[in-house]
């Protein structure tokens with residue numbers, strides 16, 4: 001109703017008494033520059049939830065404790081405004097869980113700076129993904145740590161799709177866990193992986209290893225297939241033109257879309 | 270084959286890939302990876318317009334972005350060809366290529382395709398009020414043998430291996446043929462051919478006076494009816510490369526068909542020789558396949574030319590198809606430097622073929 005809206009509105013403009021200490025001054029005291037402080041102050045006012053502002057102080061503290069400097073802290077808040085609303089206890093628990101997984105100071109700090117959203121993911125979810133990677137995909141603990149550090153977004157992926165992606169690369173492409181970790185496989189979507197792989201396979205440049213792990217040609221390594229831009233991929237690995245690849249991408253997208261209904265996941269044979 | 274013996278469960282499509290990798294990579298060199306990719310991906314079709322149908326599919330298909338690759342060539346398009354009405358005409362157009370060589374194309378064969386790189390599919394053709402369908406979907410490159418056959422007004426034509434009838438249908442569109450004889454040794458496939466003809470051609474064109482459908486072993490044709498036809502199309506059974514790569518059913522690379530596959534070049538040779546005998550002196554024979562295999566293409570033609578002369582005393586001249594190749598270079602990718610005949614090789618941006626064709630003229 002109109003009255004409710006009005007109340008809500010005035011609340012946003014005048015922070016409740018509990019957080020009056022969050023003045024511009026207090027942000028500047030934390031080390032933010034004047035303009036950074038102003039921006040944080042403003043975005044704080046824009047956060048919808050009325051009680052969110054009280055969580056900001058512990059969150060900022062936690063980020064500073066992780067070793068982030070004021071400008072990366074501000075970037076984190078911009079990338080992930082949800083950070084304004086996390087409760088202190090939750091945040092501490094999530095950070096300590098990530099430490100338990102093996103993310104030590106330097107890498108934890110870099111990961112949070114790069115992907116602050118990781119702090120919004122419940123510990124239980126992260127634990128499940130870790131278990132999954134260890135039990136279903138047989139990654140070692142160290143490899144799991146590396147995966148979470150290099151591809152933190154993996155914790156939000158659907159586990160069925162994650163399993164499909166892993167099996168695709170493991171069985172169809174014949175790539176072992178160590179190589180997957182090394183080339184940061186989980187940064188790429190299944191479609192990206194499968195598009196480049198199938199293109200190479202149909203051109204005769206990639207073969208699925210037989211039961212003894214043997215192929216009649218030497219497959220290009222995963223790194224040279226995935227970790228390069230399209231032009232480099234086409235010139236050096238696929239050895240063809242962008243025109244051909246463009247048509248292929250359109251055909252492949254249609255093939256997969258139409259196959260999705262019947263086709264289960266790739267069966268290991 | 271040794272490799273296959275150690276992997277008994279390998280499906281025929283896999284056997285076909287291995288076979289092609291071994292033979293075509295040397296034959297096509299640098300071109301092979303793109304040809305391989307194209308054959309393993311969805312092919313493109315052309316819509317052969319049916320002049321007998323009242324459904325004017327032309328405008329509809331053009332509205333979807335199709336072009337008639339035969340009349341709407343980028344260069345060297347005689348204006349009269351473009352302005353031609355829908356009404357079938359019985360005059361062939363002479364169009365000359367850059368070298369001044371003459372090549373006549375029937376103006377009545379129209380085939381619509383989506384442009385290079387466009388992967389839109391055709392909808393199934395619809396019947397008109399008489400039940401005749403507006404177009405026939407086929408590999409657009411399959412029309413090249415029909416065009417190259419160069420059927421003229423009043424010709425008698427033999428289609429030695431005619432089922433299921435795509436090329437026959439294209440030949441009938443010219444409405445120039447006095448008598449057409451369609452043969453195919455497979456009875457079930459000739460039944461399919463009859464069905465196709467009835468869905469596309471009015472009954473009064475399919476009388477005994479204009480048309481005969483038979484199911485003989487084509488290799489015996491020379492004994493049945495020699496020195497007869499102005500034009501003979503010899504579209505032989507082959508390894509059907511595309512089909513062999515994509516379908517495990519009815520695959521010529523399956524273990525139990527190895528013998529049949531090995532005998533193909535001999536069968537093809539006999540069919541071509543029979544076709545040569547069936548043509549009249551001065552008549553022309555067109556040999557075609559849908560394989561890239563040298564053994565089934567050039568070698569067969571070479572052998573046939575040799576044996577026709579040695580055994581039957583028939584002298585043949587190879588007719589140059591370069592003009593045709595130049596005319597349609599924008600629509601199809603052709604294999605470079607073939608010393609005998611021409612070949613459309615598949616490529617993803619123009620995913621037609623493979624089609625090999627070679628034209629012979631009987632001198633004696």
Ligand SMILES: C[S@@+](CC[C@H](N)C(=O)[O-])C[C@H]1O[C@@H](n2cnc3c(N)ncnc32)[C@H](O)[C@@H]1O
Pocket residue numbers: 411429430431432433434435436437452453454455458485486487488504505506507
């Ligand atoms: C490539 S297909 C012909 C396709 C057809 N020309 C068309 O365009 O629809 C080859 C045909 O040869 C037939 N065939 C196989 N052996 C034959 C023989 N000995 N005599 C006549 N036809 C034969 C097969 O039944 C098959 O239908």
